[in-house]
Amino acid sequence: MSLLHLAIVAPLIFAILVPFFYKSFRRIHTGWFVLPLPILLFIYFFSFISTTKSKEVVMKTLDWIPTLGINFTAKVDGLGLLFALLITGIGALVVLYSIYYLSKGKEKLHNFYVYLLLFMGAMLGVVLSDNLIVMYAFWELTSFSSFLLIGYWYHREKSRYGAQKSMLITVFGGLSMLGGIILLYLMTGSFSISEIITQADVIVTSPLFIPALICILLGAFTKSAQFPFHIWLPDAMEAPTPVSAYLHSATMVKAGIYLVARLTPVFAVDGLWLWLVASFGIFTLFWGSFSAVKQTDLKSILAFSTVSQLGLIMSLLGVGAASLHYVGLDDNLYVVATTAAIFHLINHATFKGSLFMVVGIVDHETGTRDIRKLGGLLHFMPITFTLAMIGAFSMAGLPPFNGFLSKEMFFTGMLRVLEMDFFSFDSFAILFPILAWVASVFTFIYSMILVFKTFTGKYQPEKLEKKPHEAPLGMLISPIILASLVIIIFFFPNSLLSDNLISPALSSILPSLLTDEEGFMVHIYQWHGFNPELFMTLGVIAVGVLLYLTLPKWRRVYDLFPENLTLNRFYDGAVNRAQTGSFKFTKSFMNGSIRSYLVYIFTFFIVILATALFYKNAFKVDTTNLASIGVYEVLLALLIMIGAVSILFAKTRLSQIILLGSVGYTVSLFYVLFRAPDLALTQLVIESVSVALFLVCFYHLPKLRREETRIRFKLTNAIISVGVGAIVTLIALSAHSNKFFSSISQYYIENTYEKAAGKNMVNVILVDFRGFDTLFEITVLAIASLGIYGMIKLRLARREED
Amino acid sequence: MEILMSIVVGVLFMTATYLMLSKSLLRIIVGTGLLSHGAHLLILTMGGLKRGAAPLLGENAESYTDPLPQALILTAIVISFGVTAFFLVLAYRAYKELGTDNIEQMRGTESNE
Helix, strand or coil, X not given: CCHHHHHHHHHHHHHHHHHHHHHHCCCCCHHHHHCHHHHHHHHHHXXXXXXXXXXXXXXXXXXXXXXXXEEEEEEECHHHHHHHHHHHHHHHHHHHHHHHHCCCCCCCHHHHHHHHHHHHHHXXXXXXXXXXXXXXXXHHHHXXXXXXXXXXXXXXXXXXXXXXXXXXXXXXXXXXXXXXXXXXXXXXXXXXXXXXXXXXXXXXXXXXXXXXXXXXXXXXXXXXXXXXXXXXXXXXHHCCHHHHHHHHHHCHXXXXXHHHHHHHHHHCCCHHHHHHHHHHHHHHHHHHHHHHHCCCEHHHHHHHHHHHHHHHHHHHHHHHHHHHHHCCCCCCCCHHHHHHHHHHHHHHHHHHHHHHHHHHHHHHHHCCCECCXXXXXXXXXXXXXXXXXXXXXXXXXXXXXXXXXXXXXXXHHHHHHHHCCCCCHHHHCCHHHHHHHHHHHHHHHHHHHHHHHHHCCCCCHHHCCXXXXXXXXXXXXXXXXXXXXXXXXXXXXXXXXXXHHHHHHHHHHCHHHCCCCCCCCCCCCCCCCCCHHHHHHHHHHHHHHHHHHCHHHHHHHHHHCCHHHCHHHHHHHHHHHHHHHHHHHHHHHCCCCHHHHHHHHHHHHHHHHHHHHHHCCCCCCCCCCCCCCCHHHHHHHHHHHHHHHHHHHCCCHHHHHHHHHHHHHHHHHHHHHCCCHHHHHHHHHHHXXXXXXXXXXXXXXXXXXXXXXXXXXXXXXHHHHXXXXXXXXXXXXXXXHCCCCCCCHHHHHHHHHHCCCCCEHHHHHHHHHCHHHHHHHHHHHHHHHHHHHHHHHCCHHHHHHC | CHHHHHHHHHHHHHHHHXXXXXXXHHHHHHHHHHHHHHHHHHHHHHCCCCCCECCEHHHCCCCEXXXXXXXXXXXXXXXXXXXXXXXXXXXXXXXXXXXXXXHHHHCCCCCCC
């Protein structure tokens, strides 16, 4: 186990210790014990930057299930490291923030930090595993810990609903991803991502390629909240705000992005991948920003904004993958899209994390997140306002914040789609820049709503639960750090990010584009000159300001969407229908009546045997090897048949019992005829005892309701019973006609006296050759008699109740 | 003879099935009795009928009937007797406790589980 492995599972191991800290040191906030871990991990992963910068990849393998090719292979390359730094860095800030956000006395802190550490370890595992199965295991652990964190306040109905919803959707995607992984394994014979990438040309020609692609994408889209699977994310806002900031904006929802980026070298060879990723991304971008404007809850706005920003990154990854189709061009047009995706991924983590924390502060200090109740907080919370403004302006794509840079690159990438000339992109490529631009306008509007509806306008003290005041310093540290990053990245994007993080990440996403040792030359410009992108941004600002000011006038647009035609309604309906449907289905055949179950069993018996007889052509009657028929046998056969059938028509219980007895005695007469003296003897005795028992039980019963009726005729019963009888007869005849080998009984006949010193062969078989049967048959009788005794004597429960 | 016996067995199975599909507990137990008779006769028939003397060495016959199916049937008779006796007393107790031998009225429903 290397240090790298230890670093990945350190949060998981540390999670075990958290309850001890919590119980032993009640006076210190448990978060302080947790805080050093992500900081240490961040420093540790930071030390890898020089390695990945020189394009080296660190691989460490720990055997797990070597026989199945499943090993915990940790791999640090540019992409994995970028995510690991995000996870540990923002993790540390979130832990710090949560120390001030969650109260020591009221909250179950040990639960919170255990779940959070579980999540952190799982997420590190996802981004640093080279083995797909190991990655899948960590992937499900993120779903699982996210479920626990969303349902942290489990006494709230909405938390439980949100947790269940996110669990159902992400686990659905996760399972489908597992399907994709298995398909990849079938195609390549390996679970290792690095090895699978080298076989990309094998995969693309395989018939399993398309199913694998769709399965993997389902996993990525559900996790990263792409349309139409984004519905779980707004409901996940019931989690504590640090969780929303960490999981549902900066890290977990980017696991799908990570997956798409990681498997781009495998799947992007086919145009379908680009098409699906880019289209779903761009539509999610539009839909998320469009829906965000109508929200009234601050966290809902941020949730939909996250959805839309994830769509943006996803569409950039889709478009960027086009660069693989233009290998050989010196000036690769589409690498800029992938660069923008990575860059925006970092930017989004910074500004969205700080925005969530800001909203958490507002919630914490005023007691509400409803923008209709908020307003005029500027004078009470100047620092928070500044932070919110930095975050929101960056989100809207304004200078001098980092969102501006990535938004410009995003426009560049989208405009390049116009030049794409394959996979029918050319016909509707124009939609991409248009949707991107419209979505940016909406992004601008909701960013403005977020800041100005909260902090400016009329102060409404009567609607607030608390008197608002500035947050404590500790709560402000984390958003201040993130917000300063927002500005610093704007001014120094190249010295900070491009060579250290973006370029190594690019070479992980697009490895085949690099011919020699050189890396991607990434250069981010603040100023492009007067180009279309700049005018698009200016247009966004102009139209955005106009629409924001006239918001009350056109807000009614949202009423055009019928209330009961939303995706949430559809989801709720599907869940409900699945429940009631399966309930009804079970009810329809599990009706509690023994007769119905017997009907199923007998019908199945008839159908399966008849089909087998028919299909295997097994039925035949061989008349050569038959015993002769005598008068007595015919008479007895008639007697037994008449006896059996007349039970059906017997009216009283007594006659039924007597008829059953007559059948039994006839059977024993058969035994006499067929030379089985011991059987005849036993049958006679047992039949007498049975009939006596029947009589005791039912003839001397208290006359509760003695309406003696004949059995009522039912056609289905008749058909089924005739079917059973016929099948048994047919099988008996066929079995008798298909004898493959002779009996082993010659041995018993020869050795009964010689070896076992007896002359009665049946008895010798029972007690000597096959004595074990007899032993347990005695046991059966003993158990039966004890059971009968118990049933008659022990009546504890009922009697006490009475 | 085996063909005739197969038919007899079929008739026994048929009547047994019909009885088991009825509502009265007593008829169901009678049905199981008929079913075990049918099964025993089936084993005997499948072992071959009337081929030689009874399986007693004192007979000094040329050939004997197959003793193995007889041993199997003997075991089966005793076991089915044990089960039938148990079942009968169970039915008796159910009758006394519940006041009915109609199995449709003994249905378990969701509410009283």
